[in-house]
């Protein structure tokens with residue numbers, strides 16, 4: 001049979017790399033081009049399966065100009081972080097979910113499958129090699145950004161399922177997240193621009209979802225907004241919220257009946273990404289804040305609901321002062337409070353009760369950080385041996 005992806009076959013080409021680690025938020029890091037010393041690559045062929053993965057110095061790939069990733073967008077990627085804990089250990093956060101999501105992406109774009117366990121082992125291996133130097137113990141509370149990528153490097157211009165693919169993992173130095181004082185200002189997308197639709201591929205992490213979104217993103221930035229709030233016009237002509245930029249969107253509001261509710265759009269129609277941060281917040285909120293929880297946190301119980309969120313409902317709630325807070329959630333944005341949604345002529349002001357955040361955004365951030373940085377023992381944390 002075909003050889004499976006196998007992390008135990010990893011071969012090493014170490015380098016004595018004396019490059020100094022740039023300071024966080026130095027121009028080099030802000031460029032977004034800085035990666036750590038090594039990368040892992042692994043070639044797949046339709047006839048033989050996965051070859052032995054290779055750990056080698058970070059550097060350019062060699063691709064034929066006809067590679068079908070470049071022509072037919074046969075590629076997908078993942079994004080997760082490596083965290084340096086306050087106890088000095090390195091951790092990943094729910095990496096199996098990223099592995100499974102890449103499997104879903106690969107399936108949708110005709111790229112090969114793999115065992116998620118092996119995928120996670122390879123990610124962890126690269127982190128173990130470069131983590132100690134690039135995220136030293138003195139940088140507890142900091143992170144690096146891991147970008148696993150799967151592309152077709154089949155050099156045939158025929159429009160067909162690729163017979164060759166390349167999986168690679170690089171680690172990038174992302175600037176430290178700035179705690180935005182003012183909150184995110186979102187511009188609701190116009191009717192002439194749709195990010196995803198049922199039957200499409202907006203639910204997976206294909207590059208094909210990102211390139212075409214930049215036109216609207218630039219337009220938003222020109223008008224003074226940070227991100228686009230992507231709307232989807234449903235079968236009844238109702239405009240629903242799907243996600244915000246490259247993150248999911250969540251709302252805390254009071255229903256007309258007066259119940260406190262954490263709401264976010266449901267996954268069923270596959271029109272936005274199944275975010276791991278979104279899932280984690282829903283899981284934690286169900287466990288710790290909902291009617292089913294023991295209410296150990298004190299305060300009012302909150303209903304957790306995956307439900308369609310129409311702009312009409314949000315406008316009404318805003319006019320009736322029922323919005324408690326809103327936030328964008330994802331690996332890059334973490335939990336970012338939203339202060340304004342511009343919807344056509346309407347500027348919807350969202351409360352930021354604590355000045356730069358809301359109570360729930362702060363709570364979710366603190367819970368997630370505790371797990372990511374080892375302040376709380378939790379099985380979502382995956383320890384990297386280094």
Ligand code: PLP
Pocket residue numbers: 079243245246247248272273274275276277278329330331332
């Ligand atoms: N939506 C989009 C389009 C994204 O690119 C991302 C990735 O960060 C998210 C949502 C959030 O997903 P996650 O929480 O897994 O990072």
